[in-house]
Amino acid sequence: MGQDRKTRVLRVNPEGDLSRLEEAAAVLRTGGLVVFPTETVYGLGAHALDQQAVQAVFTAKGRPGDNPLIVHIASPRQVDSLVREVTPAAWRLIGRFWPGPLTLVLRRRPHVPDVTTGGLDTVAVRMPAHPVALALIKAAGVPVAAPSANLSGRPSPTSPEDVLADMEGRVDLVVAAGPTEVGLESTVLDLTQDPPAVLRPGGVTLEMIREEAPDARWAGDRPSARAGGGRSPGTRYQHYAPRAPLVVVEGPEAAIPETIARLARDYTRQGLRVGIMAARETASGYPQGLVRVVGNRQDLRSVARGLFGCLRSFDALEVDLILAEGYASPGLGLAIMNRLRQAAGFRVVRAGEPGANGQERER
Numbered sequence: 001m002g003q004d005r006k007t008r009v010l011r012v013n014p015e016g017d018l019s020r021l022e023e024a025a026a027v028l029r030t031g032g033l034v035v036f037p038t039e040t041v042y043g044l045g046a047h048a049l050d051q052q053a054v055q056a057v058f059t060a061k062g063r064p065g066d067n068p069l070i071v072h073i074a075s076p077r078q079v080d081s082l083v084r085e086v087t088p089a090a091w092r093l094i095g096r097f098w099p100g101p102l103t104l105v106l107r108r109r110p111h112v113p114d115v116t117t118g119g120l121d122t123v124a125v126r127m128p129a130h131p132v133a134l135a136l137i138k139a140a141g142v143p144v145a146a147p148s149a150n151l152s153g154r155p156s157p158t159s160p161e162d163v164l165a166d167m168e169g170r171v172d173l174v175v176a177a178g179p180t181e182v183g184l185e186s187t188v189l190d191l192t193q194d195p196p197a198v199l200r201p202g203g204v205t206l207e208m209i210r211e212e213a214p215d216a217r218w219a220g221d222r223p224s225a226r227a228g229g230g231r232s233p234g235t236r237y238q239h240y241a242p243r244a245p246l247v248v249v250e251g252p253e254a255a256i257p258e259t260i261a262r263l264a265r266d267y268t269r270q271g272l273r274v275g276i277m278a279a280r281e282t283a284s285g286y287p288q289g290l291v292r293v294v295g296n297r298q299d300l301r302s303v304a305r306g307l308f309g310c311l312r313s314f315d316a317l318e319v320d321l322i323l324a325e326g327y328a329s330p331g332l333g334l335a336i337m338n339r340l341r342q343a344a345g346f347r348v349v350r351a352g353e354p355g356a357n358g359q360e361r362e363r
């Protein structure tokens with residue numbers, strides 16, 4: 001299903017002439033599917049108020065229909081046309097973080113279709129900070145619903161190559177403009193709950209949000225319905241998974257490499273092909289395993305930027321198992337660990353604990 005489209009690729013220079021995007025805008029206006037870059041990851045866009053177009057997004061991704069989409073706009077004022085009320089607190093957040101990787105969940109207006117919101121009475125809205133995304137949405141003249149442009153369950157695409165690996169034949173047009181800057185999807189903040197809840201951590205950190213909304217809280221990696229997590233439909237499904245099973249090793253930073261090295265040795269002895277996702281600082285310390293560098297531990301932005309591409313790189317290496325180094329969770333670390341834990345299906349090993357010697361304790 002969903003593999004019957006001829007996919008054209010339109011290469012654009014973000015700093016160059018963006019008038020060529022008119023062609024892509026016309027495809028969106030007339031109900032087609034256009035992949036475009038944002039500062040976070042590539043998005044699979046459709047006219048957000050056109051039910052058939054949005055339905056086609058779910059088909060192209062193989063996405064469950066109850067997982068709602070983010071609606072992308074090109075100016076802060078456009079939010080008024082989608083939601084019933086923008087509270088003063090919401091305007092404060094918009095003033096500080098838009099354009100940028102912050103998605104706000106607000107009460108929707110009735111004309112926003114059920115298929116876009118997964119039947120919820122709320123809608124998620126964001127204004128991306130990428131010149132190509134902004135020019136495209138503006139030229140289209142309509143709000144653009146766009147999930148990450150990956151097949152459902154796979155890591156989000158941060159380059160045109162990763163987009164085409166998943167979406168060739170499934171979309172009408174791919175606007176290609178190089179790798180994305182942030183690498184992880186936007187922070188999703190639900191302002192219809194009191195206190196406001198971060199449903200998905202991202203490039204705008206919890207600490208940054210609290211400077212504007214001091215009572216904002218993190219709903220957790222696996223929020224229970226009681227904790228308000230039932231409102232974060234995306235958390236119900238497996239996400240970001242590379243082909244091989246992934247195990248994340250967490251704990252005191254200094255203990256992580258030793259635990260991974262030991263696990264790699266044990267699994268290699270069992271005849272398994274082991275991949276290791278390491279930081280630049282620790283990558284050279286592993287005698288066994290196929291090591292890939294995700295970024296620098298000293299610069300978590302580089303880890304965020306490299307994460308999904310690194311996960312995908314293990315597919316080509318045909319490993320049986322991936323061991324990933326964990327990170328401390330303040331700032332961007334919260335979003336990195338959220339994606340890693342989900343990619344691992346919550347297979348987590350605590351470094352330095354007795355159980356970590358080959359018979360890891362799974363939580």
Ligand code: TXA
Binds near residue numbers: 120235
């Ligand atoms: O950075 C991003 O947000 C990227 C780029 C393309 O903008 N988009 C993206 O979309 O990551 P997607 O569909 O992969 O993730 C949207 C997330 C999901 O976890 C979904 O459940 C949540 O936002 N979401 C959307 N609408 C919601 C709503 N009304 N209430 C609660 N959560 C919502």
Ligand code: MG
Binds near residue numbers: 147148156
């Ligand atoms: Mg996604």
